[in-house]
Amino acid sequence: xxxxxxxxxxxxxxxxxxxxxxxxxxxxxxxxxxxxxxxxxxxxxxxxxxxxxxxxxxxxxxxxxxxxxxxxxxxxxxxxxxxxxxxxxxxxxxxxxxxxxxxxxxxxxxxxxxxxxxxxxxxxxxxxxxxxxxxxxxxxxxxxxxxxxxxxxxxxxxxxxxxxxxxxxxxxxxxxxxxxxxxxxxxxxxxxxxxxxxxxxxxxxxxxxxxxxxxxxxxxxxxxxxxxxxxxxxxxxxxxxxxxxxxxxxxxxxxxxxxxxxxxxxxxxxxxxxxxxxxxxxxxxxxxxxxxxxxxxxxxxxxxxxxxxxxxxxxxxxxxxxxxxxxxxxxxxxxxxxxxxxxxxxxxxxxxxxxxxxxxxxxxxxxxxxxxxxxxxxxxxxxxxxxxxxxxxxxxxxxxxxxxxxxxxxxxxxxxxxxxxxxxxxxxxxxxxxxxxxxxxxxxxxxxxxxxxxxxxxxxxxxxxxxxxxxxxxxxxxxxxxxxxxxxxxxxxxxxxxxxxxxxxxxxxxxxxxxxxxxxxxxxxxxxxxxxxxxxxxxxxxxxxxxxxxxxxxxxxxxxxxxxxxxxxxxxxxxxxxxxxxxxxxxxxxxxxxxxxxxxxxxxxxxxxxxxxxxxxxxxxxxxxxxxxxxxxxxxxxxxxxxxxxxxxxxxxxxxxxxxxxxxxxxxxxxxxxxxxxxxxxxxxxxxxxxxxxxxxxxxxxxxxxxxxxxxxxxxxxxxxxxxxxxxxxxxxxxxxxx
Numbered sequence: 001x002x003x004x005x006x007x008x009x010x011x012x013x014x015x016x017x018x019x020x021x022x023x024x025x026x027x028x029x030x031x032x033x034x035x036x037x038x039x040x041x042x043x044x045x046x047x048x049x050x051x052x053x054x055x056x057x058x059x060x061x062x063x064x065x066x067x068x069x070x071x072x073x074x075x076x077x078x079x080x081x082x083x084x085x086x087x088x089x090x091x092x093x094x095x096x097x098x099x100x101x102x103x104x105x106x107x108x109x110x111x112x113x114x115x116x117x118x119x120x121x122x123x124x125x126x127x128x129x130x131x132x133x134x135x136x137x138x139x140x141x142x143x144x145x146x147x148x149x150x151x152x153x154x155x156x157x158x159x160x161x162x163x164x165x166x167x168x169x170x171x172x173x174x175x176x177x178x179x180x181x182x183x184x185x186x187x188x189x190x191x192x193x194x195x196x197x198x199x200x201x202x203x204x205x206x207x208x209x210x211x212x213x214x215x216x217x218x219x220x221x222x223x224x225x226x227x228x229x230x231x232x233x234x235x236x237x238x239x240x241x242x243x244x245x246x247x248x249x250x251x252x253x254x255x256x257x258x259x260x261x262x263x264x265x266x267x268x269x270x271x272x273x274x275x276x277x278x279x280x281x282x283x284x285x286x287x288x289x290x291x292x293x294x295x296x297x298x299x300x301x302x303x304x305x306x307x308x309x310x311x312x313x314x315x316x317x318x319x320x321x322x323x324x325x326x327x328x329x330x331x332x333x334x335x336x337x338x339x340x341x342x343x344x345x346x347x348x349x350x351x352x353x354x355x356x357x358x359x360x361x362x363x364x365x366x367x368x369x370x371x372x373x374x375x376x377x378x379x380x381x382x383x384x385x386x387x388x389x390x391x392x393x394x395x396x397x398x399x400x401x402x403x404x405x406x407x408x409x410x411x412x413x414x415x416x417x418x419x420x421x422x423x424x425x426x427x428x429x430x431x432x433x434x435x436x437x438x439x440x441x442x443x444x445x446x447x448x449x450x451x452x453x454x455x456x457x458x459x460x461x462x463x464x465x466x467x468x469x470x471x472x473x474x475x476x477x478x479x480x481x482x483x484x485x486x487x488x489x490x491x492x493x494x495x496x497x498x499x500x501x502x503x504x505x506x507x508x509x510x511x512x513x514x515x516x517x518x519x520x521x522x523x524x525x526x527x528x529x530x531x532x533x534x535x536x537x538x539x540x541x542x543x544x545x546x547x548x549x550x551x552x553x554x555x556x557x558x559x560x561x562x563x564x565x566x567x568x569x570x571x572x573x574x575x576x577x578x579x580x581x582x583x584x585x586x587x588x589x590x591x592x593x594x595x596x597x598x599x600x601x602x603x604x605x606x607x608x609x610x611x612x613x614x615x616x617x618x619x620x621x622x623x624x625x626x627x628x629x630x631x632x633x634x635x636x637x638x639x640x641x642x643x644x645x646x647x648x649x650x651x652x653x654x655x656x657x658x659x660x661x662x663x664x665x666x667x668x669x670x671x672x673x674x675x676x677x678x679x680x681x682x683x684x685x686x687x688x689x690x691x692x693x694x695x696x697x698x699x700x701x702x703x704x705x706x707x708x709x710x711x712x713x714x715x716x717x718x719x720x721x722x723x724x725x726x727x728x729x730x731x732x733x734x735x736x737x738x739x
Contacts, residue, residue: 016279017041020050023273024246029310030599031286034248038222039069043076045218053083057216060089061223090231094194105197112188119143119190126178142175144502150192151260153199153230156180195230202237213241224249228260251306252299255593258503280308286559288318290635291605295598297632302588320637324608332610333369336564340375343562352561354548356597358573360507361514363549377547381554390508391515395532397487401471402529405439417496425457480525484516517614552597563601568609568625576724594627621727693717698736
């Protein structure tokens, strides 16, 4: 045993390590050394012979965290780590329990764990058997619902009718039940079952529950704020005997509500575990005083929190947080790029620099600008913008229209979305193309008039070729933006993602919208495709020093010297979904996400917002995020607008915003309150008509579709569209008869 596991711990950390009996919640703020406390506490329990390593259940959320904990504990307690049989993620521990008692839940110990593709195949079989239209309700829709129920700890028989959401299919519970029966016959389980089935096992078998309650005399849980209902129920059951459960977490970093995490698990810890002690770790070893002051003042606006006051271990205040107001999203990318050039000029390692965005669609402008400025970068937690599946698919459609003899693109989209032209048909087309030494497109035009394909495949291939030909005829007749929208509609590609109805599909649709918006920056389709080819040709050497470009969710647990958070605008961050929700839960999670982003910064923090963003090729005015006004002014250094084209356009003013902003105001009132609409000029816009628009009036916009007027201010109209609230010019609206 290494006797130095207490060394260098501060007072609060030592208290957390030494308090071994009874329920304990360690509220560990960002950068306060929670992992060290967790591992030191575990070592202390073993050192004091309070439990054997095999009697400790230590749960993490990622395999990386589990391995890190193993290494740290091994450095302290040496070979005793070999006896720690119950250290791992929730799912790995659940799988271990399940394999030991598989027969109790109608499985065998050698059961298979299905991946997503296998799950979708099973669901597809189920919905086909009960005559559900797969085009209207695709398998992925039901899978999302089933995963949600499993996260809540609900097997099919416990799902109440009111669990079905407003757009839920009336047979969803039936699909769930038949899906589970099918998995049992296949001797298989999905990832949700690795938690749900052990819970059912312990709830139904009292002797087994008593056994594991005796085995686990101590339970340690990392990232408790990220637990969902089924994880909470498992922990509650297993800890009832000893009550020695210690959970480490931070309610201010609970940002995964969209995937089932319930912040109430940590907020209600004292209620759920009577006699619980709470120890707050508030000494931050990462960030400067100004950065922590900004984070502290922002998060204090959340009502649902246990509360703590982060303070910096560092003596100096550090640089103030910079808020930059720019004219457009392009200017924002240029500003960030220029700031990074300054970092490069100081010979600093770019691995210590990160750009954190709220949504992946924001990455495109930064990637383009980094390539232009020769700034090396990596996308963390996902592919680069142009490498994303949905972007590659759309570009494949466009490249095939520009060049129908591009066989690789033909193969990519011939059955995307599914149109009954699968591998067998494609193999026959390829064989015929090699025989005649022509392209797949050309041979397809020939064999739709022969008997080489079956009747059904021939009809579907003919329809596909006809679509391509119709798009090609329009290349020189309509603009390339309208053509792209037409392709996405005719092909059913955008409908495919809309019908999926999952958070992942929503992100893909946002990326597609960003790509369409980008088209307006180019004169023609060919010019755009040339640009894409140049961008895709950029090498990506992962071993070199690079800027990290990632979403804020991906940044959790990381730290950087320089952090840039662009897009601090209403509707972007906080996102529109949180603003449209009833109650404050969505908005509070967005604020926690902002808090996470801010506390990633060690030395320098740059926040920015654009006054205008291009949506579907049209400029829309943006309102500075309310989060900017919630940061106390003493921690801020506000910078001038970055653009040569913005003379006379006001930027974010902390004083005006703080005094006049009201969360209950409409978007238009918020614009007026901060002086954002003052002195705006529209010299380059021509007004096509004079219309009298009133609140509640139904209107139509050529890009956003149908909507309802919320508020009016002369020619600036706030409208609720399906895509969210927008402020548009009256001249671009058409009145719709309310009858």
